[in-house]
Amino acid sequence: MESRQLRLAIIGLGRGFMLTLPGLAAHPGVRIVAAFDPRPDAAQQFSRAYAARAFSDLRTMLAASDIDAVYIASPHEFHAEQCLDALQAGKHVLVEKPMAINLREAGRMAEAALAAGRVLMVGPSHGLDAPVIRAAELIRSGELGRIRLVTALNFTDFLYRPRRPSELDDSSGGGVVFSQGAHQIDVVRRLVGQPIASIRSTTGVWDPARKAQGAYTAFLAFEGGAAATLTYSGYAHFDSDQLVGNINELGRPKAAGGYGEARRRLADAGATGEAALKQSRMYGLASAASPPAHDLLHHEHFGFLLASCERADLRLFPDRIEISSNTEQRDDVLKPPAAPRYDAIDAFIRAALGGEQPVQDAGWGVETVACCEAIVQSAALEREVTIDEIFQASELSRSNFNGAR
Numbered sequence: 001m002e003s004r005q006l007r008l009a010i011i012g013l014g015r016g017f018m019l020t021l022p023g024l025a026a027h028p029g030v031r032i033v034a035a036f037d038p039r040p041d042a043a044q045q046f047s048r049a050y051a052a053r054a055f056s057d058l059r060t061m062l063a064a065s066d067i068d069a070v071y072i073a074s075p076h077e078f079h080a081e082q083c084l085d086a087l088q089a090g091k092h093v094l095v096e097k098p099m100a101i102n103l104r105e106a107g108r109m110a111e112a113a114l115a116a117g118r119v120l121m122v123g124p125s126h127g128l129d130a131p132v133i134r135a136a137e138l139i140r141s142g143e144l145g146r147i148r149l150v151t152a153l154n155f156t157d158f159l160y161r162p163r164r165p166s167e168l169d170d171s172s173g174g175g176v177v178f179s180q181g182a183h184q185i186d187v188v189r190r191l192v193g194q195p196i197a198s199i200r201s202t203t204g205v206w207d208p209a210r211k212a213q214g215a216y217t218a219f220l221a222f223e224g225g226a227a228a229t230l231t232y233s234g235y236a237h238f239d240s241d242q243l244v245g246n247i248n249e250l251g252r253p254k255a256a257g258g259y260g261e262a263r264r265r266l267a268d269a270g271a272t273g274e275a276a277l278k279q280s281r282m283y284g285l286a287s288a289a290s291p292p293a294h295d296l297l298h299h300e301h302f303g304f305l306l307a308s309c310e311r312a313d314l315r316l317f318p319d320r321i322e323i324s325s326n327t328e329q330r331d332d333v334l335k336p337p338a339a340p341r342y343d344a345i346d347a348f349i350r351a352a353l354g355g356e357q358p359v360q361d362a363g364w365g366v367e368t369v370a371c372c373e374a375i376v377q378s379a380a381l382e383r384e385v386t387i388d389e390i391f392q393a394s395e396l397s398r399s400n401f402n403g404a405r
């Protein structure tokens, strides 16, 4: 890889950016040089903190010749248009999950990246978590026999964390299928390593006060014969972090006494206070702090994960893989992360500066968006849907994207 730094501009200084910031700050191969966000307070604070330029107009920022790449961390509904503009301006793009709010948009983004000859990578997503990558290596080595089944469960309070209105609007990619399903699908696809043939699912809108799809369960049939069950509830009272050593999604030990905190804070804030609560988690306010990058012993995770192979079961934890085979149970212990989301940033830099193929390239992202659509469609039609028919309905040829792997 070249030794020069990737000059990166940020689009959207919200919660997603805050979570990725420690990884960006820790990586020697990247220099944050600019940002665009419609909130002037955030942009100004950012400009001071990074001696970087804060732009009030996105197109002006994209026209700057001293920017190599952008990280799009704006709300989902802006990803496609901003990505197309950035690619047209010759920038490499790291786009937050979900890549887009529908398959047509995702397809246009991937085609534009190909035409522009620029990297388009989707992430950070939990498909890039070190335990997932390590478990996938173990599965791919063949020593445990073929992968047969993956069980993925995540029970969270997602719906009751402070939300923008579009995060609770299914037509803008709100709800859990696109926001959270994209993570879970990436994880399961990485573990299985086969194209998905079909999906049967059910989704749920259980709370009339928050009218988004807040839960789903799905059965995925893979072309190589493996299968996976995916369950996600954003309405949960049970917290599945208990199943992974009480470590939260970000790899931090859970504070004692936090039961019911999200619902309690939301009820205290009332309908009018939710926006302020949401803002307090974004960049630009003194109260909003990124988790510190030091003392990190655990990797991020996305709930309970069990990969069943012919000769062993692999259970993923934030710091290890527990391997239960015919004769023994042992742990494959992982090194702690260099910094949160470092590996995802590293993969993007290697792709943009070194020409390496990113693990979650544009084609990968297109396929994951197709799976999100399949979950929604299967639930609506109350039948199994094939991924091929999802592509056909969007008038796209699946094979053009080379993402089914």
Ligand SMILES: NC(=O)c1ccc[n+]([C@@H]2O[C@H](COP(=O)([O-])OP(=O)(O)OC[C@H]3O[C@@H](n4cnc5c(N)ncnc54)[C@H](O)[C@@H]3O)[C@@H](O)[C@H]2O)c1
Pocket: 011, 012, 013, 014, 015, 016, 017, 019, 036, 037, 038, 039, 042, 073, 074, 075, 076, 078, 096, 097, 098, 123, 124, 125, 164, 179, 278, 281, 282, 283
């Ligand atoms: N990978 C992860 O684990 C993770 C975690 C959180 C968020 N995200 C993703 O990040 C994206 C943003 O979500 P969030 O939770 O940070 O939202 P947020 O509401 O916390 O922040 C959104 C930010 O974007 C800004 N913004 C609004 N309109 C914009 C526009 N047109 N152009 C640029 N910026 C704009 C807002 O001012 C705000 O600073 C989403 O796609 C979400 O899925 C990913």
